[in-house]
Amino acid sequence: MIRFILRRLLLSIPVLAGVVVIVFLLARVIPADPCLAALGERATQAACDAFNQRFGLNEPLHEQFLIYISSLARGDFGESIRTGQPVTEILLQRLPTTVELTILALFFAITVGMTLGIVAAYRRNSAADVGTMIVANVGVSIPVFVLGLLLAFIFAILLRDSPFALPPSGRTSPGLSFQSIPQAWGLEDLGGIPRTALDFLSNMYLLNGLVTLQFDLFLDALRHLILPAVALGTIPMAIIARMTRSSLLDVLGQDYIRTARAKGLQNRLVVFRHGLKNALLPVVTVIGLSVGALLSGAVLTETIFGLTGVGRTVFESITARDYIVIQGFTLIIALIYVVVNLVVDISYGFLDPRIRVS
Numbered sequence: 374m375i376r377f378i379l380r381r382l383l384l385s386i387p388v389l390a391g392v393v394v395i396v397f398l399l400a401r402v403i404p405a406d407p408c409l410a411a412l413g414e415r416a417t418q419a420a421c422d423a424f425n426q427r428f429g430l431n432e433p434l435h436e437q438f439l440i441y442i443s444s445l446a447r448g449d450f451g452e453s454i455r456t457g458q459p460v461t462e463i464l465l466q467r468l469p470t471t472v473e474l475t476i477l478a479l480f481f482a483i484t485v486g487m488t489l490g491i492v493a494a495y496r497r498n499s500a501a502d503v504g505t506m507i508v509a510n511v512g513v514s515i516p517v518f519v520l521g522l523l524l525a526f527i528f529a530i531l532l533r534d535s536p537f538a539l540p541p542s543g544r545t546s547p548g549l550s551f552q553s554i555p556q557a558w559g560l561e562d563l564g565g566i567p568r569t570a571l572d573f574l575s576n577m578y579l580l581n582g583l584v585t586l587q588f589d590l591f592l593d594a595l596r597h598l599i600l601p602a603v604a605l606g607t608i609p610m611a612i613i614a615r616m617t618r619s620s621l622l623d624v625l626g627q628d629y630i631r632t633a634r635a636k637g638l639q640n641r642l643v644v645f646r647h648g649l650k651n652a653l654l655p656v657v658t659v660i661g662l663s664v665g666a667l668l669s670g671a672v673l674t675e676t677i678f679g680l681t682g683v684g685r686t687v688f689e690s691i692t693a694r695d696y697i698v699i700q701g702f703t704l705i706i707a708l709i710y711v712v713v714n715l716v717v718d719i720s721y722g723f724l725d726p727r728i729r730v731s
Contacts, residue, residue, distance in 0.1 A: 377718075378715070381715050382715070385715070388711060389707055389708065389711065392704065393441075393442075393445070393700075393704060396699065396704070397441060397700060400699045407428075407454055407694040408420070408425060428454055445704075449461075450464070451697040453690075453695055453697055454694070454695045454698075455695045455698075463701075464701065464705065465569065467681055468573070468705070469577040469578075470544065470680055470681060470683075471675075474598060474605060474667070474675075477598050478603075478605040478609070479663065480602075480606075481602055481606040482606040482613055482660075483610075483660060486509075486609065486611065486612070486617065487613060489610075490615065490616065490617025490618040492505055493617075494644075495644055497622065505614065505618075508614075509612075511611075512610055512611035512614075513607075513611035517607075517608070518673045521601070521674060522677060525541035525677070525678070528541070541679075542677075542679030542680075543678075544578060544680060545578060545594055545597060546597075549590065551581070552587065553581065554574055554584060555572070557585035558585070578594035579594050579598075582594060604674055605667065605674045609663040613659055613660065619655075620654070620655045620656060621648055621649065621652040624649075624652040625643075630643060633647050657720055657724065658717060660717075661716065668683070669683065669706045671684045672684040672685055672687075683702060687702050687703070
């Protein structure tokens, strides 16, 4: 298994290298001038010359690429053309929002989706089966922007004065004060990577609230993430439900399942102990793809609910021709996909003993 992991990690290197090259080239074939996009009416010829000189955009393409590679080798993603802010700082601010939203959306999708799929397979061709599949089909058919606005209307307006009211936007309530993890633990003097990691974790408000015992922050951040998590997780939930049902029905038709039933085992025990584990391989694959897709950002969900995450940041960077931010975020997204695919491949060996890694 260790050799397999090392081999996959080595194979991911050319993948990431190819992503770096492709993203670098695609970012520079986008029509329009980044100087005009950044400076607007102030984009005089002299200002654009200074702008291009500052960001190295006046250099030949191959020299720009070598400058970018050398920056990556030093762990420097560069500075935003639009704001001048280091890309690393932007990642520390925006990525935690997407990570929290992805975790809650996946929790909703997996728990509800697998439950619906198991019920549908367990009671095949019954009213429960038809009902759960109708829910799954409706969930995969409703656009995110429609579902998001509908949820916000119901829980923020119709149920405004009820105990079920939920905030329609933002990450926390206005005026809520809280401490970061370094402040709460007295670690503000740390520098370098340890402090960067703590800042990243501090921007994950749910985790920050738990580890620093600021439960008001945890509950407030959780309430703000419920609606976007449901809106974002509905389509993966529907896909997981349908995949679980299909895979479990296929497994329940195998000979060893009939043998288990012939021995007198209860049907519920046969389904959960003998059937479900072997039916999880395609479900795990779908979940892995969903993790990568959700962590790469959800522009519509983040826009509707006023969240500034990866998807919204990349979209704004593309419209502003901010090459540096596009390259940095795309590289991180590619790395996430590589790691997720590796974890999914490793999980196959644990879920199905018939799969052996040589």
